[in-house]
Amino acid sequence: MLRRRFTPILGAAPAFVRALSGRPADRPNVLWILAEDNGPQWSCYGYPGLETPNVDQLAGEGAKFTQAHSTGPVCSASRSAFNVGLYQTSTGTHHHRSHRKDGYTLPAGARLVSHRLKEAGYFTANVLDIAPGLKGAGKTDFNFTAEKPFDGTHWNQRAAGQPFFAQVNFNATHKGPAFVQARRQPKLIDPAAVQLPPYWPDHPTVRDEFANYLDCVQLLDRQVGTLLEVMKKDGALDNTVIFFFGDNGRCLLRGKQWCYDAGTRVPLIVKWPGMVKPGSVREDPVVLLDVTATTLAAAGLELPEWFHGRPLFGSRAQPRPYVATARDRCDMTVDRIRCIRDARYAYIRNFMPERPYTQYNEYIERQYPTLGVMKELHAQGKLNATQALFMASRKPEVEFYDLKDDPHEVRNLAGDPKRAKLIGQYAARLDQWMAETKDRGGEPVLAD
Template sequence: MRKRTAFYGLAALLLFLSTGLSVSERPADEPLFTQRPNILWILSEDISTELACYGTSVVQTPNLDQMAKDGIRYTNAFTTAPVCSPSRSAIITGMYQTSIGAHNHRSHRDDGYKLPAPVKPITDYLRQAGYYTVNVKTAAPGVTTPTKTDFNFLPDHPVFDGTDWNQRQPGQPFFAQLTIDETHRGKAWKTVVKQHEPHIRPEDVVLPPYYPDHPVARADWATYLESIQLMDSYVGKILQRLKDEGIADNTVVIFSGDNGRCHARDKQFLYEGGIHVPLIIRWPGKLKAGQVNTDLISAIDVSATILKLAGVTPPAYLDGRVMLGKDAKKRDYIIAARDRMDETVDKMRCVRDKRFKYIRNYRPEVPYMQPNAYKETEYPMWNLLKELNQQGKLTSAQALFVAPTKPTEELYDLQTDPHELSNLAASAKHRKTRDKMRTILDAWVRETNDQGQYTEEKIWLPKK
């Protein structure tokens, strides 16, 4: 009975979706579809919107471009944290990581920390609705993917049922999370990324103005874009697998980043490069093709929407909002948070609407570029910025990030200043906007019981 109720609930949802759904003509007595949809969420690690369909001409991403043509491309999608473990903790629960005590990067790995009641992973609700839940290990022939979870809590039981949707019962719908890690800075950038065609010439890339126009910076940025091209080829193989298995038409495919790109000033920070991610959703015959959606979307909204698509009423406690259909609740702003990253203790919060972003730095006395073992060994541009700063060779835009302290507040007009270089927090002209953003953030801290208000009991330090 539960499955039947879920089926009719989803059918009703699809029939009355008022935004973005196309229903082809059919006899009045013919059901909208014969079974609940499979749901596949592809998470590419550490990427921002450097895809061809988002306007990056030097990169070639034909598979994701086609997916965007076949579905909906979102231009204002954001993660709730600029690094993987708090972001993924939020995604799997539909909650702000700050609401559930999962805000510090790579925390609670050995202290038995549990999710606060009544919070559960969304896979619990999907499993109760009859879904087989998967953390994919082999995505397609020749594409092995890490079964990454990276949650900052200890679940009561396994979050996923298996590692491949072919392990499910015949006819059983599945929800699958699939991670592609070649876009994550690491050994792949020196091996399979470099071996993949086509190569991107460093002299052809366009660097953000806060990076120095230097051969080291250009080469590193080109490698990042090449990793996206390799990732796109994997997406093509995954979509082909769905087609070969005859399940493409009844599978909702969601593609997004887990957080922003792995570069200095981006990942681990609340600027656009740290939290703005691509989001593309395809569902053949159900979602109207070729849409471009400009609504403000938080990654936890995808989590809530997945439950709705599966016929599950999202629990009332969720921070995420359904973003499709007649039950969609649009956001006036999104919130993101940065707390301890690796051994670097800091705290930042941001409020972003469609035009302005407000950032509050709770520790303005410490620099953005605090000592960090990971960045100092893995980020060529991190050390390049410091070296060029000592030589007095940085522009004013590039020197902002290497300053010895941070402003307490930052306010940017993203319409006129998309790279967030001109801080308007002290501008009399923008006082009203700044005060409004302040009020929004203060209310959010109270209403969500932001756990960043409290001191972390145990600080993680890198192993020597």
């Protein structure tokens, strides 16, 4: 494979162009603001009833991507991909919370983006202390062993004049203590006002869970605002490229752990003064691996020979015709699902259709009260046909959705003879992607 080199992007940004000189002091800082389990439920994305002024301002100062997806619908698999720039299914890191005790390392040619940047002269940090009462989660969650992923825990620990690469991980939208904390905010989302997707029953518990998640989005917005204010006072936003994105989709039923839109579509906002037009909107499909590629490009580094990410900006940017996403074992729950999607259609292949959507998963049983409601109503025969789809005893082998007419992905067109040719084209795309990326999902699932 030919080695690829990033070339300067047209625009009036001399500091960024100077980054190509190779001198670390001239290179821009790079900041990743990561939101755990967060979909594009933000007011800048058109979601009603939310007040998210800080992230909205960031979107107004940069580019907003409306079709950004994680490579997997669960944190460890997704993070094992975008922190490297390769699909998790190619590096053997596709099973959730795997390789925690066996010393497994990345295959030859695969490296952490933080290690590549450190080698180029960057100080790398997974930020912890931000402000009184606010800390970063410090999450890595890699499905591999890596020696010292980061140099430190704060951008201020770098040497004078040294550029930094910092990750700030916020867990406000991850199920846990933040969901309790979010309820203490002075202004909460009214459960009666939330717009439920058609696959959930209209029930007080369901409305409360969804509203609580949206409360957490507003809490996260406040935390992002605090972070940016602290960094501004420190002078740490000067000459800094900012990426804001979720690590996977929302932590609600039919979201996290599934390859539907709600499980992998995430917010992605990039602020790059002089390079990115403020307030611009990108509707082309992208994956978080492209954040990795753009980060390396911003630092003036060549992309590795083995690499799946593509720069989002500049003359070497290559729009993707579609994105691929993958779900494998999640905790104790074995499954294998692959998806090819673009702005119009989604093709999902269930390699284990005999395993129902509701096969036992301890995390979901404990953390998703909507599932308990649906089980109860299903037993009583009170779910409508759309809601009952999720309670089926097995999954279809193939799911195919027209996202223009069916954005919630509830009308499976896989059996429509009029669309057989079109479905075959998407099936071929998936087969090609699996072959080209050497998808390892078919290997035996070993106990960790």
